[in-house]
Each structure stands twice: as C-alpha cells, then as structure tokens.
Amino acid sequence: MALLERVSTLLRANLNDLIEKAEDPERLLKQLVLDMENQLMQVKTQVAIAIADQHLLERKRSEHEQEVAEWKRKAELAVAKGHDDLARGALERSLSVERLAKGFAQQAEDQKLEADTLRQTLRKLDQKLNETRAQCEILMAEHRRTKIVGRATQARQTVGVTQDAALGRMKSRVRQHAAENAAAGEILAPETLEDKFQSLEEHEQVELMLGEIKARTALPVPGRE
Incomplete structure (x- = not known):
C-alpha cells in the first residue's frame, strides 16, 4: 500500500x-x-x-x-x-x-x-x-x-x-582634435591683404606716437644755447 x-x-x-x-x-x-x-x-x-x-x-x-x-x-x-x-x-x-x-x-x-x-x-x-x-x-x-x-x-x-x-569618449576626442586643428589653422594661416594694411596702419601709428614722445622730450641740439 x-x-x-x-x-x-x-x-x-x-x-x-x-x-x-x-x-x-x-x-x-x-x-x-x-x-x-x-x-x-x-x-x-x-x-x-x-x-x-x-x-x-x-x-x-x-x-x-x-x-x-x-x-x-x-x-x-x-x-x-x-x-x-x-x-x-x-x-x-x-x-x-x-x-x-x-x-x-x-x-x-x-x-x-x-x-x-x-x-x-x-x-x-x-x-x-x-x-x-x-x-x-x-x-x-x-x-x-x-x-x-x-x-x-x-x-x-x-x-x-x-x-x-x-562613443561619448570618441566624440569628445573628435571635438577636441577639431578645436586644436582650428586653432593651429588660425596660427599657421597666411597673412591676408587686410592683415597687411592693418599691420601697416599700426606701424604708422606707432611711428607717430614715437615722434610725439620725442617732440615732448626733445633735447637741445648740441652747439646751440
């Protein structure tokens, strides 16, 4: 049983x-x-x-x-x-x-x-x-x-x-490289026509300022009293 x-x-x-x-x-x-x-x-x-x-x-x-x-x-x-x-x-x-x-x-x-x-x-x-x-x-x-x-x-x-x-890390690296490349491009880019005129104007302005300083501090010419 x-x-x-x-x-x-x-x-x-x-x-x-x-x-x-x-x-x-x-x-x-x-x-x-x-x-x-x-x-x-x-x-x-x-x-x-x-x-x-x-x-x-x-x-x-x-x-x-x-x-x-x-x-x-x-x-x-x-x-x-x-x-x-x-x-x-x-x-x-x-x-x-x-x-x-x-x-x-x-x-x-x-x-x-x-x-x-x-x-x-x-x-x-x-x-x-x-x-x-x-x-x-x-x-x-x-x-x-x-x-x-x-x-x-x-x-x-x-x-x-x-x-x-x-992917997040890759995107971050890509953006960083892009920014670095852009900065390097700006530094290494050839001087444009505008840049040349601006440099010329700045040079002329510097010369004028230098002339003014010399005029204010003009020393007597040697042999003159």
Whole structure:
C-alpha cells in the first residue's frame, strides 16, 4: 500500500506547480523522472511477485481439488467393496481437503485482483513516465532558452552601455582634435591683404606716437644755447 500511495502521489504531480515552487527547476524535473523510474521498477517487481503468487495459489487450489476428487473416488471404491467405514473416512478427508481447496481458490482470486490492480498501476505509471519525460524535455528546453535569452539581454544592455560610453569618449576626442586643428589653422594661416594694411596702419601709428614722445622730450641740439 505504501508503494501504491507513493505511485499515486507521482501520478497526481503537477509539473507546472512543482516548477513554480522550485529554486532549480531543471534539477527538480530530473529528480522527478528518476523517482518515477525507481517507482516503476518497484511496481514491476511487485507485479511479477503478485503474478507468481497468483499462479502458486491456483496450482495449490488445483492440487487440492484433484485430491478431493481422489478421496471421493476412494470412498466410492470402499462402498463398492462393502467397507463403509473406509468410505466414511475418505469422505471426511475429502471434505477437509475441499475446505482447503476453497481457501486457496479465494486467495487465488484475491491475488488475481491485486495483480490486476498492480498491472493497471504499472501501465498508468509507465504512461505517466513517458509523458513526464516529454514534458520535462520541453520544460528544460524552455528553462534553458529563458536563461540564454536573459543572458543575451543582459549582454546587450552591458554592450549598449559600454558602446555609448565609448562613443561619448570618441566624440569628445573628435571635438577636441577639431578645436586644436582650428586653432593651429588660425596660427599657421597666411597673412591676408587686410592683415597687411592693418599691420601697416599700426606701424604708422606707432611711428607717430614715437615722434610725439620725442617732440615732448626733445633735447637741445648740441652747439646751440
């Protein structure tokens, strides 16, 4: 009965509920299949034992029924020979053996019912095991795919952040180089016509200012008083 209760528990198992509650669904599914395989082997063993016991009980019943028939034959022989006492003893013996034969017949019938129940349980468990294996393969594939997709998503997010940072640094460097190039271009650019006139005007202005300073601070000409 304990075996049948364990089998019944496995047959009623809801994979989705078990997976939702499990920390490691893939490990749980593998363990569930292993448990069902072990239970299946035990049920097969019990079925074989039950069938063997049934055959043994049926053989005992048949043997006792044959013995009953033999004692009745002896009783008839004793009556035919005029030995009523022997006939009575043979009939009493036939009744005793007949009771044993009926007992073995009842046990054989009960054993047959038990064997049939175990056979049905074995078929159900075997079917459930095949279904569970297929479902486990599907669920484990989904679980692995979910983990792979999660890792890929995380990788894309990480790459995206890294890429954005790299692009930001690249843009900053490009702008800095552009500014440096512009400054260098301004320094190294050839002098334009406007620049030349502006330089000439500034030179003339400097000369005028210098003349004014000399006029204000003019020293006496040597030889004059």
